[in-house]
Amino acid sequence: DTAVSQTPKYLVTQMGNDKSIKCEQNLGHDTMYWYKQDSKKFLKIMFSYNNKELIINETVPNRFSPKSPDKAHLNLHINSLELGDSAVYFCASSQRWSDTQYFGPGTRLTVL
Amino acid sequence: GESVGLHLPTLSVQEGDNSIINCAYSNSASDYFIWYKQESGKGPQFIIDIRSNMDKRQGQRVTVLLNKTVKHLSLQIAATQPGDSAVYFCAEKRTSYDKVIFGPGTSLSVIP
Numbered sequence: 001d002t003a004v005s006q007t008p009k010y011l012v013t014q015m016g017n018d019k020s021i022k023c024e025q026n027l028g029h030d031t032m033y034w035y036k037q038d039s040k041k042f043l044k045i046m047f048s049y050n051n052k053e054l055i056i057n058e059t060v061p062n063r064f065s066p067k068s069p070d071k072a073h074l075n076l077h078i079n080s081l082e083l084g085d086s087a088v089y090f091c092a093s094s095q096r097w098s099d100t101q102y103f104g105p106g107t108r109l110t111v112l
Numbered sequence: 113g114e115s116v117g118l119h120l121p122t123l124s125v126q127e128g129d130n131s132i133i134n135c136a137y138s139n140s141a142s143d144y145f146i147w148y149k150q151e152s153g154k155g156p157q158f159i160i161d162i163r164s165n166m167d168k169r170q171g172q173r174v175t176v177l178l179n180k181t182v183k184h185l186s187l188q189i190a191a192t193q194p195g196d197s198a199v200y201f202c203a204e205k206r207t208s209y210d211k212v213i214f215g216p217g218t219s220l221s222v223i224p
Binding site: 004040041043044045048056090092097098100101102105106 | 212214
């Protein structure tokens with residue numbers, strides 16, 4: 001009965017590799033988000049999709065590409081991983097853009 | 113620019129005491145404020161919110177106070193319990209339809 005789920009929970013990979021993180025919400029929400037939390041716990045929005053349409057794209061390197069196959073899913077693909085990409089990535093969703101956001105459990109990415 | 117920050121990065125309180133977590137914001141145009149709780153290994157969880165036309169809002173054991181004159185926000189937790197141990201984030205939106213900007217977080221530790 002998980003509301004917002006992410007896979008995998010942990011991801012350890014080498015520099016230069018390409019990896020994907022998946023997110024699914026079963027809340028029937030229209031809007032989904034990706035956030036990055038660094039080692040100091042600072043949380044920053046990366047992307048937001050509303051009804052499968054990109055509405056926020058913060059100054060994120062174009063190595064990061066979100067993909068929303070349908071309203072319930074928002075995946076994050078990262079090319080040519082760098083050491084600085086190591087962080088916890090959170091997916092979130094809300095009924096509408098202006099509503100309360102519900103966060104997933106996070107994916108801890110470690111780039112070696 | 114915009115910034116949301118916290119006066120204290122860490123806070124330790126005795127079980128049963130009241131906790132007060134403070135937050136300063138710099139954007140006087142912000143209209144909507146939110147407090148999130150993040151337990152270890154989990155995603156942020158919505159606690160309570162307040163709009164700029166209010167100065168106080170109460171929930172279950174939590175109260176948020178907003179002082180627009182000095183651009184200060186606080187979260188009060190009554191009768192703090194061990195389960196309240198977490199990192200607390202204040203966040204702001206310029207309007208309900210804007211992106212969420214998170215502050216750096218305060219770690220609350222409850223001493224049994």
